[in-house]
Each structure stands twice: as structure tokens, then as C-alpha cells.
Amino acid sequence: MIRLHIFPATLKGTPNPSPFCVKLETALRLAGVPHRVWYETNPANAPKGKLPFIEIEGERIGDSALILRHLNDKLGVDLDRDLNDLEKAQSHMLQQMVDERLYWVLVHSRWIDDGNWPVVKRVFFGGLPFPLSRIVPRMARKQTRAALRTQGTGRHTSDEIYALGARDLAALSAFLGDKPFFFGDKPTLTDATVFGTVVNIIGPDLPSPLKDAALAHKNLVRHTERMGELYAAKRQRQPIMLTMAA
Ligand SMILES: N[C@@H](CCC(=O)N[C@@H](CS)C(=O)NCC(=O)O)C(=O)O
Structure with missing residues (x-):
């Protein structure tokens, strides 16, 4: 199971105060990728010092774009599949x-x-x-x-x-x-x-x-x-x- 590390939803009116956390969580939900959310408050704990990051098969990967690239390579997750x-x-x-x-x-x-x-x-x-x-x-x-x-x-x-x-x-x-x-x-x-x-x-x-x-x-x-x-x-x-x- 993928662990998705994101900020807690502390800001009313948005699923997450970080646009990149919203983007990645939305992409995982849309693609139907099973995951569990872990709330992080300290980005210094992330592999690149920024959130979001994921843990998958013992590996920690940072950066929403690189995470999605990795999921594409590993699991074939590609929301842009039908685009020319x-x-x-x-x-x-x-x-x-x-x-x-x-x-x-x-x-x-x-x-x-x-x-x-x-x-x-x-x-x-x-x-x-x-x-x-x-x-x-x-x-x-x-x-x-x-x-x-x-x-x-x-x-x-x-x-x-x-x-x-x-x-x-x-x-x-x-x-x-x-x-x-x-x-x-x-x-x-x-x-x-x-x-x-x-x-x-x-x-x-x-x-x-x-x-x-x-x-x-x-x-x-x-x-x-x-x-x-x-x-x-x-x-x-x-x-x-x-x-x-x-
Ligand atoms: N390129 C990164 C950007 C992530 C990013 O900038 N995250 C911000 C929150 S929106 C962060 O964690 N900032 C903490 C810091 O810079 O200390 C991605 O796509 O994931």
C-alpha cells in the first residue's frame, strides 16, 4: 500500500493548503490508486524537504511530478493516457x-x-x-x-x-x-x-x-x-x- 505524506488539512476552503498535495492526492483518487494518507507537519522529514512525498515498497519518493512519473513506470498510472x-x-x-x-x-x-x-x-x-x-x-x-x-x-x-x-x-x-x-x-x-x-x-x-x-x-x-x-x-x-x- 502506498503511503501518501501530506500536510494536515488546516486551511478551511481547500482539501490541503499545499497545491502539490491536492494535485497528487486528486491524481491518485482519480486513477484509483490505493493509498493511505499520513499527515506530516514538518517538511524536513521529506526526502526532498518538501511535501508531498510517498513511500512505496520501502522507497521514499519526493516531488509530485516525479512521484507520478514513478507510478506511471511501476503501475502504469497515467491520467494523460488518452491525449494525443x-x-x-x-x-x-x-x-x-x-x-x-x-x-x-x-x-x-x-x-x-x-x-x-x-x-x-x-x-x-x-x-x-x-x-x-x-x-x-x-x-x-x-x-x-x-x-x-x-x-x-x-x-x-x-x-x-x-x-x-x-x-x-x-x-x-x-x-x-x-x-x-x-x-x-x-x-x-x-x-x-x-x-x-x-x-x-x-x-x-x-x-x-x-x-x-x-x-x-x-x-x-x-x-x-x-x-x-x-x-x-x-x-x-x-x-x-x-x-x-x-
Ligand atoms: N515541486 C514540488 C513542490 C512541492 C512544494 O513546494 N511543497 C511545499 C508546500 S506547497 C513545501 O513543502 N514547502 C516546505 C518548504 O519549502 O520548507 C512538488 O511538485 O511536489
Whole structure:
């Protein structure tokens, strides 16, 4: 049985505060891959220092894309099986835009935007005892700011960052059009990927220009609802809570 290690679902309005955890869990549910969820609170326990990761046959694998590649090689799991070569290329590009660009705009909206930071701080770090409750969020925000700067997004003004995110959302909306899913009547990995990020933009009560931009695209909102229903319908066994050393 595959163990899927993800953050606990601490943020109301999204299945998981991490878009990559939502994407992978959704993909496993859609593909009908049996798995058990283990909640991790410390990404340092992950093989690549980030969540999600899986354990399969004694091996620990990190990174949602590499995990799905591995499951494809090992078990033939492939949500994009029915796509033609051009669609596979489009699927790849859409996923990269969401994971490697839009994601960072979401990170900015949560961790850097002063309007949302107090809420994010409470949700993610509210359970820590004093003085960790003071030290850890400050350190985590500093590290996230540095990561955003290294990645590049953090070098722009807030207005510029939100404008970049709005363009990504407009591109997603235009590509989706009137279709129920990105490539027609059946969900693919692109749908799981978009769902992971867009549900995290529009679901939680964290207002931002990014959320406004997403809500303006009714087809993206409907897509998120549709994927949310599928995600719930394909639910597997109860998750286990993993107790860990900090
Ligand atoms: N490329 C990775 C990205 C995973 C990722 O960025 N996870 C974030 C949460 S959304 C994380 O664990 N961050 C913890 C950290 O950087 O310390 C994937 O696709 O799984």
C-alpha cells in the first residue's frame, strides 16, 4: 500500500493548503490508486524537504511530478493516457505554468501580502507553544521571502506579481473554454494540477487581487467545483495522523 505524506488539512476552503498535495492526492483518487494518507507537519522529514512525498515498497519518493512519473513506470498510472502528442505537450506546458509560476503568486498572496499574513500565521503556526510561536513564523516568513526572491517572483512589486498571476488565470480560463475538463469530457493530470492551485486561491478566506482575478473566470470557478465533487466522490480510507519529532 502506498503511503501518501501530506500536510494536515488546516486551511478551511481547500482539501490541503499545499497545491502539490491536492494535485497528487486528486491524481491518485482519480486513477484509483490505493493509498493511505499520513499527515506530516514538518517538511524536513521529506526526502526532498518538501511535501508531498510517498513511500512505496520501502522507497521514499519526493516531488509530485516525479512521484507520478514513478507510478506511471511501476503501475502504469497515467491520467494523460488518452491525449494525443500535441495535447500531451499542451498538458505539460499548462502544468509547468501552474506549478512553476502561478504557485509563486499564491505564495506571495499568503506569506508576503500583509493583509493575509496574520491569518496564515495563525492557521499554520497557531498551535506552537511560546516562544516557538514567535520565532518559527518569523523564520518561515523570512525563508519564504528569500525563496521568492531567488525564484524571481519576489523581485517584482506586489501589483506586478498579481498582474502576472491574473494573466496565468486568464490563459487557463481561455484554454478551458466551455469544456468540463481541460481536454474534454475526462479529467487529466492538468485538471488535478489546476484544481490544486485554483482551489487554494479561491477556497480559503484569504482575499487578494489573485483571488478576485480567479473568481472573475466563471468557468474556472465551475471547474474547481466540479473537481471538488470528483475529489470528494473518490475519497479513500480515513487518513492516519502521524506523530513526529519536530
Ligand atoms: N515541486 C514540488 C513542490 C512541492 C512544494 O513546494 N511543497 C511545499 C508546500 S506547497 C513545501 O513543502 N514547502 C516546505 C518548504 O519549502 O520548507 C512538488 O511538485 O511536489
